[in-house]
Amino acid sequence: MQVSDEFRDGLIEAIPSLRAFAFSLIGRPDRADDLVQETLTKAWAHHHSFTPGTKLRAWLYTILRNEFYSQMRKKGREVEDVDGAYSRNLAVHPEQQGHVDMGDMNRALNTLPADQREALILVAASGFSYEEAAEICEVAVGTIKSRVNRARKRLAEVMGVEGEAEYGPDATAEAAIAHTALHK
Amino acid sequence: MTKETKDSAGKMNVASDKDSAGRPRSLDKSVQSAIGARLRAYYDEVAREAVPDRFVELLKQLEKKDSGGEGRS
Numbered sequence: 103m104q105v106s107d108e109f110r111d112g113l114i115e116a117i118p119s120l121r122a123f124a125f126s127l128i129g130r131p132d133r134a135d136d137l138v139q140e141t142l143t144k145a146w147a148h149h150h151s152f153t154p155g156t157k158l159r160a161w162l163y164t165i166l167r168n169e170f171y172s173q174m175r176k177k178g179r180e181v182e183d184v185d186g187a188y189s190r191n192l193a194v195h196p197e198q199q200g201h202v203d204m205g206d207m208n209r210a211l212n213t214l215p216a217d218q219r220e221a222l223i224l225v226a227a228s229g230f231s232y233e234e235a236a237e238i239c240e241v242a243v244g245t246i247k248s249r250v251n252r253a254r255k256r257l258a259e260v261m262g263v264e265g266e267a268e269y270g271p272d273a274t275a276e277a278a279i280a281h282t283a284l285h286k
Numbered sequence: 287m288t289k290e291t292k293d294s295a296g297k298m299n300v301a302s303d304k305d306s307a308g309r310p311r312s313l314d315k316s317v318q319s320a321i322g323a324r325l326r327a328y329y330d331e332v333a334r335e336a337v338p339d340r341f342v343e344l345l346k347q348l349e350k351k352d353s354g355g356e357g358r359s
Contacts, residue, residue: 118334
């Protein structure tokens with residue numbers, strides 16, 4: 103059964119978004135693009151298992167995510183420490199225009215556990231709903247909400263973005279955890 | 287709607303990080319949107335780029351293979 107034009111066009115349209123997601127997971131542009139390549143190849147091979155009219159982008163994200171974790175397991179690596187904390191810190195996307203410090207953001211994202219990082223990116227950057235993110239990550243909606251919440255809090259501390267709700271007995275503990283994560 | 291709790295001195299404490307049911311309160315809205323803006327800017331740096339040739343080539347190869355052409359694997 104041939105791949106439809108619609109499906110192929112959908113893949114092309116999703117590439118920029120997939121690259122952004124892959125980069126947020128991996129922190130290295132070259133390896134992120136490799137992951138996208140694997141994802142597109144798999145998606146093409148499994149096009150028959152995609153139901154036309156349903157959400158292609160979410161389906162592709164699921165493939166990419168599964169591929170990412172499967173590769174991490176094969177390499178026997180802690181997902182939190184993808185390629186070592188320092189290589190993520192230094193990775194800069196080739197065409198950055200200086201509107202945001204990618205290094206800063208990479209470092210900040212690297213202080214998050216993988217499940218919080220991906221939940222946050224899916225909801226706050228990729229534009230998925232909590233329900234869609236829950237499907238992609240195969241967890242309950244409540245779990246996603248809680249991960250996003252914790253991720254935002256950690257990022258706020260690490261990036262020094264202040265807010266009234268953040269002062270309290272937990273702030274010191276969280277800062278200590280973030281500090282430890284940075285120096286693992 | 288602001289949730290208000292009382293601290294041990296019985297004073298109203300609007301900035302408590304737990305609501306009255308003891309659940310963690312969400313981040314201050316302005317903090318949330320500041321984080322969101324930075325995340326989207328980070329994400330968009332990549333998402334705005336033109337599709338690299340390697341992917342255009344990949345899809346061409348995949349299509350060729352499908353139609354029985356001599357795509358290199």
